[in-house]
Amino acid sequence: MENSTFPPYFNLTMFVNIGNYRYPAFVLCLLLYAFIVLANLVVIVLISREKTLHEPMYIFIMCLSINSLYGSAGFFFRFLRDLLSDTHLIPRTACFTQIYVIYTYASYELTLLGIMAYDRYVAICQPLNYHNKITSKMVSKLIAFAWIYPGFSVAACVHLASSLPLCGNKIPKVFCANWPVVKLSCVSTVINNLVGMFVSTSTVFLPLAFVMYTYIRILLLCRKRSAGFKSKVIQNCLPHIVTFVNYAITVFCDVALSRINLEALNPFLAIILSLEFVVIPPIVNPLVYGLKLPKIRKCVLNMLSCSERTSEEK
Template structure:
């Protein structure tokens, strides 16, 4: 066995040398991060401010925006520093902290989307029992579980990875990822792989299959109903379906990239694909919900109008 150690820092090797263009890339990514923060904060403020939006569906959208802020904050500040740096070393503690934040962000996202699918399933399939099933207490419990379960389950996996003796410190990514660290191990990682597979099934595939099951049941209910009912359900469910598809594609690209030999892929393409998971959902989710859901769109416009015409806009009351 090679000499093993616990490296003090890791080297992120996927950064492409773009010369002076890195300043333009820095400005673009800074603006992107600013948009993510502003757009998702706006969603949270609008939903919290207007009482008519204090409904389960909108509360879960606010939770999705809060998770976007959490995940992007775990990625962008460090990434922006690396864009301007010639050396891309990250301390061991910072690396595993970033792994924890990004992995819990991804798991939270899917858990919240599955809860939103359950909400739409109850609303469409059991409309007369909706308010009885989706009480404020139920919403609070589901929201807490959406954060607590991934936080606790992933803590054990990451602690196991942190204890591995490593024979290298190069991570083929622009941010720290658990699988890339495990690949550096000098000892057998069978236990890590088994725990990782179990957590993948419980935190990824179970919610994934439940979302698909929920929308399949909704589709079956809509099949025999009127055209007006179908259009109403489509308007209600379409933003959630779009968010789910966006997240699934971004997650698939990240997982697929970790299994490929990066030497066979164009470096720029590899970087773009690796960024999708932490960039695309936080950017598109507020656009999808803000533009596609009339109640949110109306109150966003009302919020800006209130700042100009405080006494003439009825939404300001």
């Protein structure tokens, strides 16, 4: 096998035609990343420090924020550098590392949302059994499963893709992605497609289907209850529903984009649609949970009032 079939670099072609817009784009993206880090760190610190928030639902929210920091770091560090660079070659090892980080981030988000849906389902539909089923030990097991299974399944996909002999090195995106690399293969990719389909089904479609099933059960229960009960359910479930719908849309857009010729689109539109997948959820999640859940909102307001008093005393 010739060495040219395993190119040492990949070329991220979607950066072409940005021109002088790279500088305002860099500033905007740097501010976005700073906001993502700050907002998610606030959620993590609050839940870690406040004993009143040491409940399963808030522990899962903290895991979502940790995952947002993980995924955004895997994207923004390289993306910000490429915005200011004249060449957009990424080493082979760095490319497959970025694929692993971004795809595990996506899988973790979905498995965590599935676990959160189960938590809400038990709390609403089986309240008397909640503390028996959702114990601290069960929470640890659920979080471990949410991290471990996607980590190994995505690793299998990345390993198979990295073993393929390639007939090119151009990736029509602003970050490395698995499917564009597989499409460069010089040989059959049947095994890659089968493994990718299995991993997508188990880490994407099954969690999505499970979330939909739990909320159908919750809605059926709400039909028979009072207006006050419905209002409380909506208050507890709305942040999760918003997060779920937002992430489902971004995943759908990313899957759709991977199946079309991005270079045929307007370059700015293609870049914006590509960024949606790795930028919007880390921004929306802390805002939704911080503004909609009373306990977190109260803690944020208390923290702000304490900081104001400290500054006045100085």
